[in-house]
Amino acid sequence: MAIISTCTTSTLKDAATSLRSGNLVAFPTETVYGLGADASNHGAIVKLYEAKGRPKDHPLIVHLSSIANLDKWAREIPEYAIKLARVFWPGPMTLILPRTNLAKDFISGSQDSVGIRVPSHPLAAVLLKEFEDQGGLGVAAPSANRFGKVSPTTADAVFEELSGYLSPTDLILDGGPCEVGVESTIINCIQDVPEILRPGAITLDLILDKTGVLVKENNETSMQEKVRAPGLLESHYAPNATVFLMGNPKSGDGLIALDSYLTPSGVLRLASPKNNQEYARQLYQALRLADTNGIERVFVIPPTGRDIALAINDRLKRCTQRLPPLRK
Ligand code: TXA
Ligand code: MG
Numbered sequence: 001m002a003i004i005s006t007c008t009t010s011t012l013k014d015a016a017t018s019l020r021s022g023n024l025v026a027f028p029t030e031t032v033y034g035l036g037a038d039a040s041n042h043g044a045i046v047k048l049y050e051a052k053g054r055p056k057d058h059p060l061i062v063h064l065s066s067i068a069n070l071d072k073w074a075r076e077i078p079e080y081a082i083k084l085a086r087v088f089w090p091g092p093m094t095l096i097l098p099r100t101n102l103a104k105d106f107i108s109g110s111q112d113s114v115g116i117r118v119p120s121h122p123l124a125a126v127l128l129k130e131f132e133d134q135g136g137l138g139v140a141a142p143s144a145n146r147f148g149k150v151s152p153t154t155a156d157a158v159f160e161e162l163s164g165y166l167s168p169t170d171l172i173l174d175g176g177p178c179e180v181g182v183e184s185t186i187i188n189c190i191q192d193v194p195e196i197l198r199p200g201a202i203t204l205d206l207i208l209d210k211t212g213v214l215v216k217e218n219n220e221t222s223m224q225e226k227v228r229a230p231g232l233l234e235s236h237y238a239p240n241a242t243v244f245l246m247g248n249p250k251s252g253d254g255l256i257a258l259d260s261y262l263t264p265s266g267v268l269r270l271a272s273p274k275n276n277q278e279y280a281r282q283l284y285q286a287l288r289l290a291d292t293n294g295i296e297r298v299f300v301i302p303p304t305g306r307d308i309a310l311a312i313n314d315r316l317k318r319c320t321q322r323l324p325p326l327r328k
Contacts, residue, residue, distance in 0.1 A: 003159060003174055004174060013130050019131055019136065020135065023044070024045075024173065025049055025270070026172040027175070029178065031119070032151035032153050035052065039062045039107055040104075042104070048142070052142060053147045056106075062107060062139070063245060064128060065129040065131075066089075069137065076098045078194075084189075084211060089120075089138070093185050094118050094199050098117050099111075102137060110148055117184055121179075124175075127139075144161060145162075149237075155175070158172050168249055178281070183310070185201065187204070198310045200282065236315075237284075237319045239287040240299050241290040241295050242320075243298050243316065244320070251266025252268075253297045254298040255267045255268070255301075258273060268290075271289075276286060276303045279308075279309075279312055
């Protein structure tokens with residue numbers, strides 16, 4: 001597999017052609033890097049699941065270049081969902097909607113719904129547009145990590161995660177570090193009242209403020225009954241190191257905290273973000289740094305607030321949990 005470090009219109013065109021031929025292409029989005037495959041090509045999706053080591057019945061998000069193609073993939077779209085899409089796309093938000101026949105069982109994990117997102121990263125936008133111009137309908141892209149591991153926020157991290165699992169014809173597009181750093185907000189739109197399934201940069205307060213739509217908070221118990229969302233069910237987003245959200249680091253341990261927090265002597269400071277946005281941007285890279293340094297225990301002082309701090313706390317909680325898998 002090749003890493004394309006300078007992406008031009010022409011290399012993106014070639015990458016789109018490669019996707020259309022059934023290859024996998026890892027690409028940057030504003031949240032995290034995704035591992036893309038043609039969402040209409042069963043063979044390519046089988047390869048995608050194998051590269052990620054992901055159980056086959058866990059659904060994928062379909063990425064589109066604009067809202068224009070939404071009704072090809074989704075039907076009975078509630079008015080509130082159209083409002084959300086108009087305001088927050090392109091951007092770090094995924095909508096779960098009733099699926100059309102285009103969203104096959106191999107995309108939706110045989111559920112009646114499909115996840116759709118229009119990313120804003122300029123490189124992703126050009127790639128998706130080019131893919132559609134070449135006759136493609138949508139690009140399925142989970143985060144470009146092995147199942148259960150930390151999402152990559154740089155092309156190097158994608159290489160570390162997946163180089164052993166990609167074919168020589170697959171590609172990794174380097175678009176620099178991701179701006180947001182944690183995965184998109186997922187909103188369940190298959191019921192009368194929308195519900196946040198996975199918090200992200202688009203928060204409940206922001207949604208209410210910009211659209212007047214009141215979204216329910218994530219209710220994990222009801223979610224586990226309703227949908228298979230691996231990020232919600234099992235230990236996820238986890239580094240090899242054990243992550244502690246309380247207690248004090250000792251010499252040889254790692255520490256992630258806002259920069260106002262001092263580093264005790266002998267402790268490896270993995271990140272010192274200045275605010276919550278920077279915290280989100282640096283979190284996954286800091287967890288990776290712990291692993292590359294062979295650190296066994298990472299102490300994290302979680303950020304507070306109702307902004308992206310909610311998403312950071314959600315991921316931190318998941319990387320400290322070791323729940324048994326429900327269904328595979
Ligand atoms: O920011 C993101 O969303 C990134 C970038 C690459 O777009 N993608 C991403 O995909 O995080 P993935 O597959 O790693 O996580 C998507 C989550 C999974 O937990 C999946 O089960 C859930 O979304 N999901 C997808 N389709 C669903 C559906 N129809 N119903 C419920 N959950 C769904
Ligand atoms: Mg993921």
